Amino acid sequence: MSILLAHFKSNGKEEFITQEKGGIRKESENKGFKNLELIENRNEFIVDVFNGGKIEGDGVFDFRYGPVSGIGEAGVFHLYTYGERILSVKIDTFYKRRKLDEKMIGMDVNDALKIAERVSGNFSVSHSLAFSRAIEKAMKVEVDDKTKRVRAIALELERIYNHIHVISKLASDAAQLVLASHLSELFEDSLCVNEIFSGSRYLRDFVTLGGVTKVPSDKALNSVLKEIEKNKKSFTKLYKNSMTSRNYIDRLHSTAILSARDAAMIGLTGPSLRACNVKEDLRIKDDIYKDLKIVTDEEGDALSRMEVRAKEILESMEFVENNVKKINSKETDRMTLQGKGDGLGWCESPSGAIIYSIGVEDSKIKVLHVSTPSVFGMAAMAHSIVGNIFTDFPFALDSFGVNFADAAR
Amino acid sequence: MIYVYLSFIFFILAMLVTSFKRFSYTLITAASAFAFVAAVVGMRAPFHSGAYILLKGVDLSIGVDHTSAIFLFIASISWFAISLYSIDYGMNYSKKMPIFFSSALFGMFLTLTARDAFTFVSGWEIATIFSYLLIMEHKGSFKEAFEFLAFGEISTVSLLVALASLYLENHSLSIIGTHGNWIFMVMATMAFITKMGIYPLHTWLISAHSKAPSNASAFLSAPLTLMGVYGLVRMLSIAGQPEWWGVLAMIFGGFSAFWGGLQAASAKKLKVLPAYSTVENNGMILATLGLSVTAHSANLTALSSFAMITSLILLFAHITSKSLLFMSIGHAKEALDEDTIDNIRGVWTAVGKIPAISMLISGLSFSAFPPIIGFLGEWMTLEALFQSYKFPSMLDKLSAAFAGILIALAMGLAAFSMAKLIGYSALGYDHGKKAKKLPSFSMNLSELFLSLTVLLAGIFSPCLIGYFGYGDFLSGLFGVPKPFLVVSSHPIFGVMSPTFMMIVAGVIFLFPLAFYILKSKKVKKVSAWNGGIALKEGEYFSAPAYSFTIEFILRKVYDMKEIKSGKKRYVSVKDVTTFLYDGLIKATKVTSKALSVTLMNGHVYSYVLYVMVMFVLLFFIAK
Incomplete structure (x- = not known):
């Protein structure tokens, strides 16, 4: 499709x-x-x-x-x-609407990267990675495997905290305040892991053109490993307990149902599409992700979207655990990118595909088009909420994990 | 009698000068004032004209006794207000309207003063026919007017059968001091509850009200339905007070109140809501009358009397508040040329403060807001129903409990619907529509008069109870001097003093509020906003949306459908009772068609066969 x-x-x-x-x-x-x-x-x-x-x-x-x-x-x-x-x-x-995509045109590629990273604060890695990949393709630069792996870990760390935040909001919407509070704590713990890994709670200024700012130290990597293991246990327990709460499940079940066909026609990607039983993920063609299990669900409702995100948290945590062990703290070579060309870069953000199509000339952006998942997530929400009632609105909205900053740019 | 004759003369004079509309309505106002004086005189000392013997056993007579004085007292207040209102309002309608209006009031006056069946039924029919013509004054109202006439004639035919039965029983057409049998009781009840718009005979009332001019709507909804209550009270004095009637009246009354409240809650049209409120009010009146009769048959005289005065207070509240509501709504409707609750927002600023205050007071009265008269009526209703535990019969207890549950629900629904009506119209945000400039001096005067009546009648309701002759239910207790405390039974069951409630409320809220308003600095007013920006026209919460939740919960009862038609969406609700009449109309059409094909098909043989069959049938029946 x-x-x-x-x-x-x-x-x-x-x-x-x-x-x-x-x-x-x-x-x-x-x-x-x-x-x-x-x-x-x-x-x-x-x-x-x-x-x-x-x-x-x-x-x-x-x-x-x-x-x-x-x-x-x-x-x-x-x-x-x-x-x-x-x-x-x-x-x-x-x-x-801040017209960030328009402002990037004419800017130096390194400066434009900073803007791309700030399109949506919670998708810093996703935007900067998709942007960097587009520039790297335009300038025909191939990054090494270690950089790819470090970037992938950062992307998964971003996925983990975003997904926890979405589930925490859904729990809060359903007045599951104990669950929401525990998830908030876990969210904070996840941000701490990000800081240990990248030096920024929101993984900012980490991805650079052709590399990453800094490869974490061995000590930091060990801490990340330890913290992820702890968070995984906590989240598994919380998720298991939450699925026994009828009040919680009832509020999400059958709310804002979306069929696979409609979702694809709207342009929906990411976990919300996978909740419609569509095995579509931009990571599957990436060698680093060869062991990744793509999570899907069948119902296409808010509950399915929540379940997909919950299972993806555990998958991402496992990915981080496996891949942190495969890297060392030795710095990678820094690259200076120059030249011109056109490139298409993408990545699987926590809410779906982010795509940058960029034309570069003299290290300056000549043409730029960006596609963000929140546009399609919001359109999917607008379609699936029809016929539901007001009280379903927060569940529908939050289950798609979308935001205005990402949609409006 | 002089005031009765003066009233008759002024009504007739008004008919004669119908071309001079303002003058004609002024004469009707004067006639109503004389009718009021006649009621006041009759309340103190009953009088009558003496008999005029038309035929043997047919003595014609008019007069005012204590019962008719109470009803005339209440009706004449409403007549006075409506006719005063019509001095300006009537200018929007034809020159024929005053004659119709005057004749309809004349008919009612005749009915209320009649002492014999002939005069009674004559007045009844005059009021019905001229009410029909009043509805016809509004363009495009033929169907509704015809429906009103059809129900009106069902009522008249039932009444004629009842009175024929009365004549056969007594060999007299007098309605004073005669006795009626069960046929009289059933047929008369049928006649009177049709006029009251009791479920399921209420459909005429809804369609007629929504189409009729507003002064006619006020007249149809208030004084005309009062005639039904008067008829029932008269009928009970003739036929006695059997338990079965009381039980049935409680059940039908309770259900009617509930149904009226339920439909009012979903009403979107400006005049449909008060029309259903009339069904609700009259249901409560019938139920309390039923309670009175049941209590009487169980020898609970105190409860019977209390239920009867409850009926009268409910009636007073209904007649005055409903007239006021229809008049103020009519004022706004005419000025804004709109007929939905949603489109009449901002009456306070767009039309005027007097119609807005009038809507507010009448709406609060129907919402049982203390100390307005509607509050006392509803308190007394519940107090009377709570005392049904005194009934010795389980059937009576269960019937009263059933009626009580339905009436309590009806009260809640009425408050819900009135909050919608006054919240959107009188107190709603002005949607910027420019109101037409109408000559409104008499309209404002009339609305002001009835607003004060409704308010003062509530505050001084103990005086009203005493004036109607039920001083036994007035007392003094807890520092409240006699007669300002209403007691619901002897020994005391429950007490209420609207007068002192007003004094306390005044001390606690009103005087400090007035002081604050007078002393406070000017308040800066800004337009309503949401989410940081001003609300646009299409962003106001709509009146249909207000009712959606209840319509959805009770979607089977409302036959609620959510309609999708292209880019349009709306909710359709129906009074399912209309299905009954739709079925009857369909059955009649099918039968008529079948008869036209089989018997009246133009073939002479069929006619001959038809004549012969009818002859044989009649022969056997006559034999």
């Missing part, structure tokens, strides 16, 4: 970036992609690709949620309703 993630014109020709069977490729033909309009309008608003946004009718009104209320970011959810029932959702990304 070919999933359209980006669309732009390059040298007068239309290009369609799609994901299929764990790989990204450029196509020149429009295969009747349903989410084309969504991609084109994403800087203004995000709507359900099947039913559109605004709905009218007797008693229908726009229950506006945002831009400064409850959701933690500057964004607006227009929930069209005639009471409790959510009839349609229109998501306004305007308030968070």
Whole structure:
């Protein structure tokens, strides 16, 4: 199943970036992609690709949620309703639109990397990695295996804390305050692991063009190993206990159901797509991930999305444990990248595919297009929430693990 | 009698000068005032005209006794207010309207003062026919007016059968001092509960109200349904007070109250909500009448009397508050040219403070907000129902408990629906629609008069109870001087003093509030906002959305459907009782078609056969 993630014109020709069977490729033909309009309008608003946004009718009104209320970011959810029932959702990304992708054009590639890293704070590694890979491809640079492994560990550490945060929010939404508190503690522990590994709680300034800032010391790697082992035990116990709580499970079960077909047509990737029983992951073609078990689930609801994320935490922890043992603290060679060319870089972020398509000339960005998973996650949420009621909204939203910063850029 | 005659004369004069609309309505207002004086005089000393013998056994007579005085007292307040209101409101309608209005009031006055069946039924029919014509005054209301007429005639035919039975029993058409049998009781009940709009005979009331001009809606909903209650009270004085009637009245009344409350909670149209509220109020009145009759048959005289005065207080609250509600809604509806609750937001700023306050007071009365009169009526209803444990019969106890549960639910639903109505209309945010400038002096005056009546009648309700002749239920206790404490039984079961409640509330809340308002600095007003930015027109929580939860929970009862049509979405709810009538209409059409094909098909042989069959049938029946 070919999933359209980006669309732009390059040298007068239309290009369609799609994901299929764990790989990204450029196509020149429009295969009747349903989410084309969504991609084109994403800087203004995000709507359900099947039913559109605004709905009218007797008693229908726009229950506006945002831009400064409850959701933690500057964004607006227009929930069209005639009471409790959510009839349609229109998501306004305007308030968070910083035009970072436009600002990167003309910048030095190293400076642009800093901007890419800050598109969405919680996806620092994912954005910087996808950006770096695009630049490295454009300049035809191959990074060594150790760098790849260190970057992969950082990416998995990012996945771990993001997934824990999502599950913690879902627990909080369901008033499972004990679980939510324990998960918050685990979240904090995960950030501490990040700091030990990279020197930054949010893994910032770690990925550089052609390498990483600093390979962790042996002592740091041992600490990471020890902490991950402890966190794995804690999370396994918490997850097992949480799945015995009927109150918790009932709130997530059958909430915001999404079919595999619809998810793919919307452009959804990442754990939310895998929760629709689609074995699609950009890591599967990477040799470093050859032992990785791709987690899927069948229901396509908020519960499935939570379960996929929970199991991915354990998978990522195991990956970190196995790979930390394979690296040493010897610094890798630093590379200076120069030249010109076009490159397509991607990575499997905690919420799905991040893609950078970059054209470089004299170490400066000439062309840049970016595809972020939150755009499609929000559109998927807008589609799956239709017919649900207001109280389902936080479960639907949080289960997709999306954010406005990532969607609006 | 002079005031009765003066009232008649002014009603007739108003009919004659119908071309001068304002003058005609002024004469009707004067006629209503004389009717009020007649009621006050009759309350103190009953009077009558003496008999005019039309035929043997058919003595025509009018007068005012204690019972008719109470009803005339209540009705005339409403007539006065509605006719005063019509001086300005009536300018929006044709020159025929005053004659219809005056004739309908004349018919009601005749009914309330009638001492014989002939006069009673004449007044009844005059009121019905001219009410029909009043509804017809609104363009496109033929179907609704016809439905009203159909139910009105069902009521009249039932009444005629009841009165024929009364004549056969007594060889007299007098309704004073005669006795009726069970046929009289059943048929008269049928006639009167149809007028009251008791479930399932309420559908006419809803459709007629939503189409009729607002002064006519007020008239149909308040004084006209009062005639039904008056008829029942008169009927009970003629036919006695059997237990079975009381039990049935409690059950039907309780269910009707519940059904009215339930439908009001989902109503979206401006005049449909108060119309269902009428079904609810009249249901409560019927249930308390039933309780009174049941208590009487069980020799519980104190409870019987208390339930009867409860009925009268409920009636007073309903007539005055409902007239006020329809008038104020009509005022806003006419000024804003809208007919849904959602579209009439901001009456306070857009239309005026008086209609907004009127809506607020009447809505609070129906929500049983102390110390307004509706509060006392509902407190007394619950107090009366709580005393049903005194009934010796298990059937009576269960019936009262059943009615009590339904009425308690109805009260909750009524408060819910009134909060919606006044919350959106009187107190809702102004949606910026410019109101038409109407001549509204008499409308404002009338609304102010009824607002004060509803408020003061609540505060001084013990005086009202005493005035109606039920001073036994007034006492003094806990420092509250006699007669400002209402007691629900002897020995004391429950007590309430709206007067002192008002004094206490005044001391605790109102005076400090007034002081604060007077002394406080000017308040800076800003537009409502959400999420950091001002609310836009399409972002206000809509009135249908307010009702959605209850509609969804009770979706089977409401036959609720969520409709999806292209880009449009809406919720459809129905009063499922209409299915009963739809079925009847369908069955009638099918039968008519079958008859037209088989018997009335134009073939002479079929006619001959039909005539012969009918002849043979009649022969056997007559034999």
